[in-house]
Amino acid sequence: MARPIQSTMQEVPLTITDIFRRAASLFSASQVVTFEGDTSRRADFSEVTERVTRLAAGLRYLGVKPGDRVGTFCWNHQEHLEAYFAVPLLGAVLHTLNVRLSPAQLAHVINSGGDRVVIVDAGLTPLLAAIRSQLTTVEKVVVVGRADTSGLGAVVDYDELLKSSTPLRTLPVLDERQPAAMCHTSGTTGDPRGIVYSHRSVWLHSLAMIANFAFNEHDRIGLMVPMFHVNGWGKPYAAFMCGADLLLPERFLQPQPLLAFVAAERPTIVVGVPTIFQGLLTAAQAAGTELDFIRLGICGGAAVPTTLMQAYQPWFPLIQAWGMTETSPLGMVALPPRGVIEGDSSYWYYRSKTGRPVAGVEVRLIGDSGTPLPWDGKTVGEVEVRGPWVASSHLGGVGRDRFHDGWLRTGDVGTVDELGYVQITDRTKDIIKSGGEWISSLELENQLLAHPAVLDAAVVGIPDERWGERPLVVLAFRPGQSVDPEDLRQFLIGKVPSFWLPESWAVVLAIPKTPVGKQDKKALRQLQVEGRFEVQRLVRVEAVWADRLRGPKGGR
Ligand code: AMP
Numbered sequence: 001m002a003r004p005i006q007s008t009m010q011e012v013p014l015t016i017t018d019i020f021r022r023a024a025s026l027f028s029a030s031q032v033v034t035f036e037g038d039t040s041r042r043a044d045f046s047e048v049t050e051r052v053t054r055l056a057a058g059l060r061y062l063g064v065k066p067g068d069r070v071g072t073f074c075w076n077h078q079e080h081l082e083a084y085f086a087v088p089l090l091g092a093v094l095h096t097l098n099v100r101l102s103p104a105q106l107a108h109v110i111n112s113g114g115d116r117v118v119i120v121d122a123g124l125t126p127l128l129a130a131i132r133s134q135l136t137t138v139e140k141v142v143v144v145g146r147a148d149t150s151g152l153g154a155v156v157d158y159d160e161l162l163k164s165s166t167p168l169r170t171l172p173v174l175d176e177r178q179p180a181a182m183c184h185t186s187g188t189t190g191d192p193r194g195i196v197y198s199h200r201s202v203w204l205h206s207l208a209m210i211a212n213f214a215f216n217e218h219d220r221i222g223l224m225v226p227m228f229h230v231n232g233w234g235k236p237y238a239a240f241m242c243g244a245d246l247l248l249p250e251r252f253l254q255p256q257p258l259l260a261f262v263a264a265e266r267p268t269i270v271v272g273v274p275t276i277f278q279g280l281l282t283a284a285q286a287a288g289t290e291l292d293f294i295r296l297g298i299c300g301g302a303a304v305p306t307t308l309m310q311a312y313q314p315w316f317p318l319i320q321a322w323g324m325t326e327t328s329p330l331g332m333v334a335l336p337p338r339g340v341i342e343g344d345s346s347y348w349y350y351r352s353k354t355g356r357p358v359a360g361v362e363v364r365l366i367g368d369s370g371t372p373l374p375w376d377g378k379t380v381g382e383v384e385v386r387g388p389w390v391a392s393s394h395l396g397g398v399g400r401d402r403f404h405d406g407w408l409r410t411g412d413v414g415t416v417d418e419l420g421y422v423q424i425t426d427r428t429k430d431i432i433k434s435g436g437e438w439i440s441s442l443e444l445e446n447q448l449l450a451h452p453a454v455l456d457a458a459v460v461g462i463p464d465e466r467w468g469e470r471p472l473v474v475l476a477f478r479p480g481q482s483v484d485p486e487d488l489r490q491f492l493i494g495k496v497p498s499f500w501l502p503e504s505w506a507v508v509l510a511i512p513k514t515p516v517g518k519q520d521k522k523a524l525r526q527l528q529v530e531g532r533f534e535v536q537r538l539v540r541v542e543a544v545w546a547d548r549l550r551g552p553k554g555g556r
Pocket of ligand 1: 094185230299300301302303320321322323324325326328354410412413424
């Protein structure tokens with residue numbers, strides 16, 4: 001009998017250090033461009049990678065050791081990108097913080113992440129100062145830009161830190177399974193949950209990004225999603241791996257400035273949620289700006305309307321992708337199968353699907369009893385996924401029910417057709433997705449129930465042309481009491497993120513319940529569809545969102 005043989009291949013660790021070295025040695029002329037509202041500042045990879053080694057040395061000087069967490073509370077700009085590399089290169093863990101969390105959620109996320117250092121934009125320092133006394137692990141705060149830092153204690157200036165540091169020449173050797181980066185989910189049924197990415201998962205995900213969208217060094221990638229959302233959808237690492245330019249719009253995601261940025265910098269790839277693409281489209285049409293220099297748009301985070309994709313089609317294909325914080329995020333892409341080309345009757349059928357799993361990610365459809373369901377395009381079940389950049393648990397072991405059998409339960413329900421095209425039709429939970437972000441109905445209800453006049457409150461999502469969905473509050477008051485919804489809205493201010501504040505309200509005598517006494521949201525939605533509620537609308541959604549997208553005033 002022949003002797004067993006072993007692989008003769010090398011086992012090279014797949015690390016962010018490798019991605020970084022490629023960028024530094026092969027793509028020195030590629031650029032990182034940061035929009036500042038009117039003009040852009042730019043730096044090439046040789047400058048950025050040198051600054052990364054200075055930041056790494058500076059963080060080490062501040063006491064950051066392998067395994068330590070460094071939080072970033074920043075918009076999309078060059079310094080944030082520098083942290084994306086400097087922190088993992090040290091063997092420490094980059095923890096991107098969502099600038100839109102409520103103060104309580106933000107404190108929870110920083111504490112549960114155990115961040116020792118937080119890098120914060122000057123314009124965001126008031127948000128951090130407001131919770132500084134609640135932060136139990138943070139020792140140092142590094143500020144990017146000039147700011148009023150009162151309430152933050154002793155701070156370190158980002159530029160000074162770089163200036164006073166000698167580039168770190170010898171980078172530590174890392175294990176590919178080491179934690180590299182961490183993101184928290186938006187916090188739906190309870191507190192946000194942490195997902196910890198490894199060097200290996202980031203490396204493989206970057207390669208998947210390059211493979212699926214043919215990213216290369218001739219590309220300029222316009223990153224129109226916040227860098228605190230799932231590692232900027234993995235684009236920064238992918239861009240460094242292949243030498244593509246990175247175009248970062250800072251906090252200027254509103255249609256007009258975003259269009260100005262796009263028109264001036266001419267990306268070949270643009271990435272964003274449907275709401276951002278809707279805003280860009282409207283602005284481009286109004287200004288008569290042709291966007292035909294773009295070769296590809298990648299849209300996800302929420303279902304992408306077919307009409308939106310069709311509106312972009314004369315300029316470039318706006319392709320739907322699906323992902324989650326737990327999936328790094330790339331999981332599925334909706335490209336038509338072989339033999340189906342534009343003009344064919346089935347072309348938009350496939351383009352409108354949620355997507356087909358990309359190489360490396362497996363999908364299955366599971367029924368209530370836990371058994372696999374057929375791929376017939378009709379049977380509805382929960383979508384489960386697995387793969388080398390899919391989470392196998394949440395930080396601290398919370399949410400164990402989301403993982404079983406080596407698979408992640410996505411919480412999305414839908415169908416899979418014979419060719420493996422998934423269509424997400426609903427969510428298992430009653431989360432409201434507004435402009436690509438989550439609004440927790442339970443959290444809103446919780447806050448409303450704290451008002452003395454409120455007996456019962458239920459929040460359901462209602463369709464909204466611009467934002468996908470917005471919350472509708474259905475209220476029952478205590479006998480003999482009633483409060484103007486405008487006052488209740490005021491009552492919510494400061495308790496939830498401002499973009500959660502509902503503008504649609506309805507008052508009922510009693511909220512329908514299921515036989516076990518839970519709120520019957522299915523029945524509520526049905527009543528809403530039938531027009532049985534007298535809905536009172538308070539403010540224009542646009543006003544709330546314009547406020548939100550503008551972000552805090554006062555520089556970065
Ligand atoms: P997050 O973890 O915040 O990125 O949210 C992940 C969730 O966004 C998924 O579980 C889906 O419910 C939703 N999602 C992402 N992409 C899509 C898409 N293309 N179509 C429908 N829902 C999507």
